[in-house]
Amino acid sequence: KTALAVREGVLPPTLGEDPSPELMAGPLRLPAHARGWVMPEGKMRRAGVSAFGLGGINYHVLLEEAPTPAADRSERARGLPQARLPARDPLADRFEVELTSVSLGARTPRAPVAGHTVWILPDDGGLWRAVGAALEQRHARVVVLGSEPDAASPADGIVDLSTFGVRGPEGLHQRASEATRRALRTLRPVYERFTRARPAGAFYVAVTSLGGDLGLGGAGEGDLAGAALLGLAKGLKQELPASLCRGVDFDPHEDPETVAEVVVRELEDGNDQLEVAWAGRRLVPRLRRLPLGEDAPRRAVEPDDVVVVSGGGRGVVFECATALARLGARVVVTGRTPLPAADAPFLQLDDEAFEAFGREHMLARRREDPSASPRRLRAEIAALEKQRELHENLQRAVADDLPLEYAECDVTDRGAVDALFADVRARLGPITGLAHGAMVQWSTLASRKEPAKVDATLAVKGAALANLLDATREDPLKIVLGFGSGAGRFGNRGQADYCAANALMAAMIASAGRVDRRGARFVTVDWTAWDSVGAAVEDPDLKELLRSTGITSISVEEGLYWFLREWTAGASSEVVVFEERMLHDWPFLGRQAEHDESGALEVDDLGRPFVEGAWPLVDQVLEREPGRVVIERRLEAERDAFIEQHRLHGVPILPATFGCELLAEVAALCVPGMEVEAAYDVRIQTPAKLFRERPLVLRARAVVEADGAQDALVRSESRSRLTLHGRHLEERVHHAARFRLRLRGSAVVEPRVIEELEGTAKARSFFHMARAPVTLGPLYSRGEWIQVRDRVIVGRIRAPRQRDVSDRTSFPLFQVDPLMMDTAFQIAANWDGLGQGCVSIPYGLERLRMGRPRRRGEGARVRAEVTRVDDPDVYYDIDVASDDGELLMEIRGLHLRRITEGE
Ligand SMILES: NC(=O)c1ccc[n+]([C@@H]2O[C@H](COP(=O)([O-])OP(=O)(O)OC[C@H]3O[C@@H](n4cnc5c(N)ncnc54)[C@H](OP(=O)(O)O)[C@@H]3O)[C@@H](O)[C@H]2O)c1
Incomplete structure (x- = not known):
C-alpha cells in the first residue's frame, strides 16, 4: 500500500x-x-x-x-498524467459526434402531408412563403401563425421557422428563450391531438440556420438560437414518439426553394431521425466511440491555474472541482446558495435529526405566519438542505487542505459575474480555466411547462455561459468545459426545455471555440446520469424519470475519470459520455434513428454502419443489391484485441469463430430484418494471418440462395488478396459457410439441461489450448472448471468480456457469439489435451444452431462429446446451455486437428 x-x-x-x-x-x-x-x-x-x-x-x-x-x-x-481508469471497468464510453451523409434515395413517402393542416411559425425573411407554397403544392392546408395558435383549425403539423436567418450574438439568449417558449405555447393546444396521432400523422419540425452542420462547428453567420429548438425537438420526440419531431438545419443563405423542398421531403419520408442537416446533401449525426486507451495529455493542471466553476458548490460539479483542486489548481466554485453561519443549528444534525428539525421548523413558521403555504415552507427546508450540502462539501475541502473556495454568485447576473471575476483576479491571478456546471430544471411534460421556468432553465445554461465567456475575454484561458447532458443530445421525456438549454449551450461552446484565438480548448461533455451525487439522485422526479427510461448511472469515480480526461487530454468540441448499450436501445438513436420499412438502412451512403457495435466485423458495405452483399473488414492487431490475443507461432490469426462471425454478419446484412439461426458446413480453408503484424483486409460476399417470409438461406465466403512487394498475386478464400436466417428476435426458448458428471472431480486448472505453438490472451481464457470422463467433457464458461474485443465498440452484437463458441471449443479440446497432450486447432464444423440469444454478462455450461477420432483429426458434438437450462448453441461435427510445434 x-x-x-x-x-x-x-x-x-x-x-x-x-x-x-x-x-x-x-x-x-x-x-x-x-x-x-x-x-x-x-x-x-x-x-x-x-x-x-x-x-x-x-x-x-x-x-x-x-x-x-x-x-x-x-x-x-506539472500534474501529468492525471486521469486514471476506475478500478472497475467503466460502464460508459466516450463518443464523438460526426456527421455522415445518408440520402433518402428513391424511398416512397410514408407520411404524405396531403390533407394535413400545418401551422407555420414564420421567420423574419421570406422563407415561410416558400415553405407554405411547397406544402400547399402537396395539398396541405397552411396557416401562417401570428403571435397565437389558431384555435379554429387545429394543426396536424407545425413547421417552426422562427429562428431562421442571419443574426449576430446580441440578444441570443432572449431569442432562444422566446423561441422555445413560443414553440411550447404553440404546441399546447394540439399536444393531446399529437399524442393520439397515428404513426407519422403529426409533426413538429424546427428549421434552423446553424450552418448546415447542426451547430457542431459553431453557427457562423446563422442564428445560434436555433440550437435550442433542435434540442427541444429531441425532447418532444421522446414524449410524442408516434409524431415526427425533428430539427432540420441549413446554411442561412440556402436558397428558400431548396429549404422548402428538403423540409417537405424530410417530413413526407416519415423516418424517425431526430436531427438532419442539409449542406448540398443530407447529413445525420453518427456517434463514434473514442478508444479507451490513454491519450497523450495536452493540458497540465498547474499550481498557478485559477479555475472558476459555476454551480460547483454541490452535486457532481463539486466533485469535479475538488478533483482539479487535488491536482493543485486554485478553484473557485459558485452558486446562489448563501454560506450558512458556521454555528447554524441545522448544520450539525444527522439526516434523521434534520428531518425532525424540518418538521419543527415548518410548524413554528406556520404559527408565525398562518398564510405561509406548505409549498413555500417546503422550499424553505429545501434551501436549508442546500446549505447543509454546501457546508458539508466545503468542510471536506478544508479537511483535505484543498485550494478551493466558494463564492456566492448568480451567474445569470452579469454584474455579479464581473464583480466575482474582478475579485478572483485581484486575489488569485488571471483565470485560466472555466467550467460551466450550473443548472436548474423541472421535469414535466412539454404541455405543462411554465414559461418562467423555461426561461430560467435556458438562462442558467445559455445567458450565464455568455456572461462567463464575455467576462473572461481577456483572460489567458486554457480551457472552457460545459457540463452538458445526454438530454441535449438524444432528448428525454419531461425535459423538453432542459434539452433545449443543453443543446443551446453546446452550440454556443462550439461557436466560441471556433473564433477563439488563445488556443483554448472549448468542449461540452454530454453526461449520462451520475450515481450517489447530484440532481439525478437528489431530485425525486428526475430519479423516477431516469428509472423509467432505463438510463443507468456511472459512479462518481468513473465520472471523475471522464472529467479529468477531457480536461487534460481530449480534443473534440463535444463528447458524449454514456453507455454504448443506448445506441442499440434508446429510441430514435443510433440503430433506431434511420430505418425504412425493411429495416435495411443501417449504413450511411459510404456503407458504414451507423452503430459499429451492431456489425462489429463490418467496416463498410461495398456492394449491395437484392440478394447480394459484399463487405470489407480491415483486421488490425492494434485495434482488434480478438486478433492481437490469438496467435499461432506468434503470428496474429483470425480465430475460426470470428471468421464464422464475419460470414454470419454479411449473411444477415443480405436479408434485412433477419438474424442467423444456423450455419452449415463452416470451413476454414486458409487461416487469415496478420504477417509482421500488418493489417489484413478481408472481403466477404454473401448471396441469397432462398428467401422466404420467415427464413432465408444464404451462402457466404471471405477472401483476401495475397500481395508480395506491392503486387497482388492471388485471391485466397479464408472461410466459407451457408446460413439459415430467421426473423430478428424470433428465437424460441428450447430447454437443454447440462448436468455435471456425477462422481467426477471438477478441475479448475486444466489444459488450455494456449500451449505452444498457440498463444491466447485473456479474452480467450474464460473456462471456469471442467470434468472429463470417457469421451464426455462438461465445463462452465464465464461470461465473455465482450467490451474488450475491439476498440471500435464496447457493446458488440454478435450473430454467432464467437467468444463463447471459442471457449466451448477449448473446453472440448481438453479431452485430447489432457489425454494425449495434444494442441489442436479448428478446421470447420458441420452444423451450428443458435438457441436463444445469450444475455449480457451471462455465463454458460458446455457439454462436449468425442464422436470420431481419425488421427490427426478429432470430431466433437457440443451443446452450450444457460445455467437455467436453456439452449444457447448446438454444434455438430466440430473438426479439430492436432498440431505439433513447428507445424
Ligand atoms: N447529475 C447528473 O447525473 C447529470 C447528468 C447529466 C448532466 N448533468 C449536468 O451536470 C451539471 C450538474 O448537475 P448536478 O446533478 O450536480 O446538479 P445540481 O446538484 O442541481 O447542481 C446544480 C448547481 O448549479 C447551481 N446553480 C443553479 N443556478 C445557478 C446560478 N444561477 N448561478 C450559480 N449557480 C447556480 C446550484 O447551486 P445553487 O442552487 O446554490 O445556485 C448547484 O450547485 C448540470 O449542468 C447538469 O446539466 C448532471
Whole structure:
C-alpha cells in the first residue's frame, strides 16, 4: 500500500476511528479522504512503514520514490498524467459526434402531408412563403401563425421557422428563450391531438440556420438560437414518439426553394431521425466511440491555474472541482446558495435529526405566519438542505487542505459575474480555466411547462455561459468545459426545455471555440446520469424519470475519470459520455434513428454502419443489391484485441469463430430484418494471418440462395488478396459457410439441461489450448472448471468480456457469439489435451444452431462429446446451455486437428 502511495502520489485515507483530539490539536493530520501527495519541484516522496509486535517483530522500513527520468519527473510535477481508469471497468464510453451523409434515395413517402393542416411559425425573411407554397403544392392546408395558435383549425403539423436567418450574438439568449417558449405555447393546444396521432400523422419540425452542420462547428453567420429548438425537438420526440419531431438545419443563405423542398421531403419520408442537416446533401449525426486507451495529455493542471466553476458548490460539479483542486489548481466554485453561519443549528444534525428539525421548523413558521403555504415552507427546508450540502462539501475541502473556495454568485447576473471575476483576479491571478456546471430544471411534460421556468432553465445554461465567456475575454484561458447532458443530445421525456438549454449551450461552446484565438480548448461533455451525487439522485422526479427510461448511472469515480480526461487530454468540441448499450436501445438513436420499412438502412451512403457495435466485423458495405452483399473488414492487431490475443507461432490469426462471425454478419446484412439461426458446413480453408503484424483486409460476399417470409438461406465466403512487394498475386478464400436466417428476435426458448458428471472431480486448472505453438490472451481464457470422463467433457464458461474485443465498440452484437463458441471449443479440446497432450486447432464444423440469444454478462455450461477420432483429426458434438437450462448453441461435427510445434 505504501509503495503504491509513493508511486501514485496519493495519500490514502486512514481506515478506522477518528484520531484523538489531542493528536489533531498539533500539526499532524490523518487524511480522511484520499488526497494528492504533491511535492515541491526537486523533492522526493518518502514514507515509513513500521511493524511492532509483542511477539518480537520490530521492523521499520523507509521507502523513497524511485528516481524517475528528469522529463518524466517534471511532467509529474506539472500534474501529468492525471486521469486514471476506475478500478472497475467503466460502464460508459466516450463518443464523438460526426456527421455522415445518408440520402433518402428513391424511398416512397410514408407520411404524405396531403390533407394535413400545418401551422407555420414564420421567420423574419421570406422563407415561410416558400415553405407554405411547397406544402400547399402537396395539398396541405397552411396557416401562417401570428403571435397565437389558431384555435379554429387545429394543426396536424407545425413547421417552426422562427429562428431562421442571419443574426449576430446580441440578444441570443432572449431569442432562444422566446423561441422555445413560443414553440411550447404553440404546441399546447394540439399536444393531446399529437399524442393520439397515428404513426407519422403529426409533426413538429424546427428549421434552423446553424450552418448546415447542426451547430457542431459553431453557427457562423446563422442564428445560434436555433440550437435550442433542435434540442427541444429531441425532447418532444421522446414524449410524442408516434409524431415526427425533428430539427432540420441549413446554411442561412440556402436558397428558400431548396429549404422548402428538403423540409417537405424530410417530413413526407416519415423516418424517425431526430436531427438532419442539409449542406448540398443530407447529413445525420453518427456517434463514434473514442478508444479507451490513454491519450497523450495536452493540458497540465498547474499550481498557478485559477479555475472558476459555476454551480460547483454541490452535486457532481463539486466533485469535479475538488478533483482539479487535488491536482493543485486554485478553484473557485459558485452558486446562489448563501454560506450558512458556521454555528447554524441545522448544520450539525444527522439526516434523521434534520428531518425532525424540518418538521419543527415548518410548524413554528406556520404559527408565525398562518398564510405561509406548505409549498413555500417546503422550499424553505429545501434551501436549508442546500446549505447543509454546501457546508458539508466545503468542510471536506478544508479537511483535505484543498485550494478551493466558494463564492456566492448568480451567474445569470452579469454584474455579479464581473464583480466575482474582478475579485478572483485581484486575489488569485488571471483565470485560466472555466467550467460551466450550473443548472436548474423541472421535469414535466412539454404541455405543462411554465414559461418562467423555461426561461430560467435556458438562462442558467445559455445567458450565464455568455456572461462567463464575455467576462473572461481577456483572460489567458486554457480551457472552457460545459457540463452538458445526454438530454441535449438524444432528448428525454419531461425535459423538453432542459434539452433545449443543453443543446443551446453546446452550440454556443462550439461557436466560441471556433473564433477563439488563445488556443483554448472549448468542449461540452454530454453526461449520462451520475450515481450517489447530484440532481439525478437528489431530485425525486428526475430519479423516477431516469428509472423509467432505463438510463443507468456511472459512479462518481468513473465520472471523475471522464472529467479529468477531457480536461487534460481530449480534443473534440463535444463528447458524449454514456453507455454504448443506448445506441442499440434508446429510441430514435443510433440503430433506431434511420430505418425504412425493411429495416435495411443501417449504413450511411459510404456503407458504414451507423452503430459499429451492431456489425462489429463490418467496416463498410461495398456492394449491395437484392440478394447480394459484399463487405470489407480491415483486421488490425492494434485495434482488434480478438486478433492481437490469438496467435499461432506468434503470428496474429483470425480465430475460426470470428471468421464464422464475419460470414454470419454479411449473411444477415443480405436479408434485412433477419438474424442467423444456423450455419452449415463452416470451413476454414486458409487461416487469415496478420504477417509482421500488418493489417489484413478481408472481403466477404454473401448471396441469397432462398428467401422466404420467415427464413432465408444464404451462402457466404471471405477472401483476401495475397500481395508480395506491392503486387497482388492471388485471391485466397479464408472461410466459407451457408446460413439459415430467421426473423430478428424470433428465437424460441428450447430447454437443454447440462448436468455435471456425477462422481467426477471438477478441475479448475486444466489444459488450455494456449500451449505452444498457440498463444491466447485473456479474452480467450474464460473456462471456469471442467470434468472429463470417457469421451464426455462438461465445463462452465464465464461470461465473455465482450467490451474488450475491439476498440471500435464496447457493446458488440454478435450473430454467432464467437467468444463463447471459442471457449466451448477449448473446453472440448481438453479431452485430447489432457489425454494425449495434444494442441489442436479448428478446421470447420458441420452444423451450428443458435438457441436463444445469450444475455449480457451471462455465463454458460458446455457439454462436449468425442464422436470420431481419425488421427490427426478429432470430431466433437457440443451443446452450450444457460445455467437455467436453456439452449444457447448446438454444434455438430466440430473438426479439430492436432498440431505439433513447428507445424
Ligand atoms: N447529475 C447528473 O447525473 C447529470 C447528468 C447529466 C448532466 N448533468 C449536468 O451536470 C451539471 C450538474 O448537475 P448536478 O446533478 O450536480 O446538479 P445540481 O446538484 O442541481 O447542481 C446544480 C448547481 O448549479 C447551481 N446553480 C443553479 N443556478 C445557478 C446560478 N444561477 N448561478 C450559480 N449557480 C447556480 C446550484 O447551486 P445553487 O442552487 O446554490 O445556485 C448547484 O450547485 C448540470 O449542468 C447538469 O446539466 C448532471
